[in-house]
Amino acid sequence: MKVAVDEEKCCGAGQCVLLAPEVFDQRDEDGVVILLDEQPSENLHGPVREAADACPAAAIEVSEGA
Amino acid sequence: MSEPSSVLVVGASAAGLATVESLRRGGYRGTVTVVGEEEHAPYDRPPLSKQVLSGNWESDRSRLRTESALVETGAEFVLADPAVRLDPADRTVHTASGRTLRAEAVVLATGLRPKRLPGRDAAGVHVLRTLDDSLRLRAELSRARNVVVVGDGVLGSEIAATARDMESDVTLVGPQAAPMADQLGPRVAGMLGELHAERGVRLRSRAGVEALQADHGRVTGVRLETGETLPADAVVVAIGAAPATDWLADSGLRLDDGVVCDSRCRAAAGVYAVGDVARWHHEGLDQSMRLENRTNATEQARAVAANLLGADRPYAPVPHFWTDQFDAKIQVHGVPHPESEVTVVEGDPAERRFVARYARRGAPVAVLGWNRPKQVRARRQEVVETFSVPALEPS
Numbered sequence: 224m225k226v227a228v229d230e231e232k233c234c235g236a237g238q239c240v241l242l243a244p245e246v247f248d249q250r251d252e253d254g255v256v257i258l259l260d261e262q263p264s265e266n267l268h269g270p271v272r273e274a275a276d277a278c279p280a281a282a283i284e285v286s287e288g289a
Numbered sequence: 290m291s292e293p294s295s296v297l298v299v300g301a302s303a304a305g306l307a308t309v310e311s312l313r314r315g316g317y318r319g320t321v322t323v324v325g326e327e328e329h330a331p332y333d334r335p336p337l338s339k340q341v342l343s344g345n346w347e348s349d350r351s352r353l354r355t356e357s358a359l360v361e362t363g364a365e366f367v368l369a370d371p372a373v374r375l376d377p378a379d380r381t382v383h384t385a386s387g388r389t390l391r392a393e394a395v396v397l398a399t400g401l402r403p404k405r406l407p408g409r410d411a412a413g414v415h416v417l418r419t420l421d422d423s424l425r426l427r428a429e430l431s432r433a434r435n436v437v438v439v440g441d442g443v444l445g446s447e448i449a450a451t452a453r454d455m456e457s458d459v460t461l462v463g464p465q466a467a468p469m470a471d472q473l474g475p476r477v478a479g480m481l482g483e484l485h486a487e488r489g490v491r492l493r494s495r496a497g498v499e500a501l502q503a504d505h506g507r508v509t510g511v512r513l514e515t516g517e518t519l520p521a522d523a524v525v526v527a528i529g530a531a532p533a534t535d536w537l538a539d540s541g542l543r544l545d546d547g548v549v550c551d552s553r554c555r556a557a558a559g560v561y562a563v564g565d566v567a568r569w570h571h572e573g574l575d576q577s578m579r580l581e582n583r584t585n586a587t588e589q590a591r592a593v594a595a596n597l598l599g600a601d602r603p604y605a606p607v608p609h610f611w612t613d614q615f616d617a618k619i620q621v622h623g624v625p626h627p628e629s630e631v632t633v634v635e636g637d638p639a640e641r642r643f644v645a646r647y648a649r650r651g652a653p654v655a656v657l658g659w660n661r662p663k664q665v666r667a668r669r670q671e672v673v674e675t676f677s678v679p680a681l682e683p684s
C-alpha cells in the first residue's frame with residue numbers, strides 16, 4: 224500500500240489522526256496533515272483506508288498493491 | 290436484516306459517494322446504482338465558497354474522486370437525471386428522464402436547496418450551492434465593484450471573505466449580532482466580525498433586507514428595513530437552505546425539515562437517509578438532529594453503510610465543522626450552544642490563536658479552535674462523553 228496526501232486540499236480536520244495516529248499527524252501551526260509513513264505495514268491498512276474514506280477534504284489517496 | 294442484493298443511492302455528492310465507498314469497504318458486492326441531479330461527477334462543496342470561487346483552484350480540483358476511482362467502485366452512476374418520485378413500498382425511484390430504478394435498499398442523499406428571496410431574481414443576483422453557481426459567481430465577482438452578501442451564516446461569511454480577498458467592495462448583511470453568532474456564540478462571532486471589519490468588509494448586523502432593487506432587469510442595490518440602500522452590482526443570497534425533499538412529498542415518508550429517520554438513519558424499511566437531508570435521532574443527546582456540514586456527510590454515510598450491512602448501530606457522532614475566512618481557520622468539535630459559557634483553555638484570543646471550551650450547565654458541549662486545528666482536535670476527547678450513547682443498564 225502507498226499513501227499520498229494533498230497538503231493544499233487538507234482542511235486540518237484531523238480525522239485521519241483520530242483513525243490512524245501511527246500514519247498521520249498534523250503540523251502544530253496550521254493543522255495541515257503530516258504523512259508519517261508512506262508505506263504503512265499491513266496491520267495499519269484498515270485504519271489508513273478508513274482515514275482516506277473519512278477525510279472531509281478528500282486529501283488522502285491510497286493506492287493498493289505494489 | 291440480511292444484506293440487500295442491490296442498493297440505490299439518490300444523490301451523487303459527498304454523502305452519496307461516501308455511502309458507495311463505505312459499502313464496498315465493508316465487503317459489499319451487490320449492485321450499486323447512484324442517481325444524481327447534476328451532470329458533474331461527484332465534487333466537493335466546501336471549496337466552492339473558497340478556492341473555486343476565488344479562482345485559486347480550477348473546478349476540476351474540487352472533484353472528489355478521479356474517473357478511475359469511480360470506476361473502481363463498480364457502481365453505476367446515472368448523472369444529470371434528477372429523481373422525481375420514490376415509492377418506498379417497493380423501493381422504486383422514478384427519474385426526470387423517465388427511468389425507473391428499483392433496489393432492495395434505497396439511500397436518500399439529495400442534500401439541500403438554497404433559499405431565495407421572494408420575487409424574481411434580477412441579473413446579478415446569485416445563490417451558491419453547486420459548482421455551476423460558484424463559477425457563475427466567480428465570473429461576476431471578477432467584474433463587480435459593489436458586492437452585497439445577504440446572510441451572515443457560515444456560507445455568507447465565507448463568501449464575503451473570499452470576495453473581499455478578490456478586492457471587491459463587500460458588505461455583509463444579516464440578522465445576527467455578528468457573523469455566525471448562532472454557530473459560534475456571541476464572543477467568538479464578535480471576534481470574527483472584528484476580523485471582517487479589519488479586512489475591509491462592511492458589516493450590517495441585526496439588519497433585515499426589505500427588497501432588492503433592479504433597473505432594466507439588473508440588480509442595482511439592496512434596500513434594508515432601516516431605509517438604507519446599499520448599492521450593489523452583485524448580490525449573493527446566502528440565507529440558508531432547505532432539505533431537498535420536494536420530490537418525496539407524496540412518498541409517504543415523514544418529512545419535517547428533512548427526511549425523518551430513527552437512530553439508525555432509517556426512514557422506512559429498506560430506506561435510509563444521509564447527509565444534509567437526513568434528520569435522525571441522536572441517541573447520545575436524545576434529540577432529533579440534522580447537520581449541514583461536510584464531515585457529517587461522510588460520517589453518516591459510513592454509519593448507514595454499516596447498518597445496511599447489518600450492524601444495527603445508532604449514529605451518535607460528535608459533530609464537527611470548520612470554516613476558513615481570511616487567515617482564520619476555525620474548527621469546532623461538538624455543538625456550541627449560543628448561550629454556553631466560553632472559557633479559553635489554550636492560547637490567546639488577542640493573538641488569534643486559541644482553543645475555547647463551551648459548557649452548558651456544567652457539561653462541556655464543544656471545543657473550538659481558532660488557528661489551532663491540531664490542538665483542538667486533541668481536545669475533542671473532552672466532549673465525547675456528552676455525545677455518547679449511554680451504556681445499557683444491566684438488567
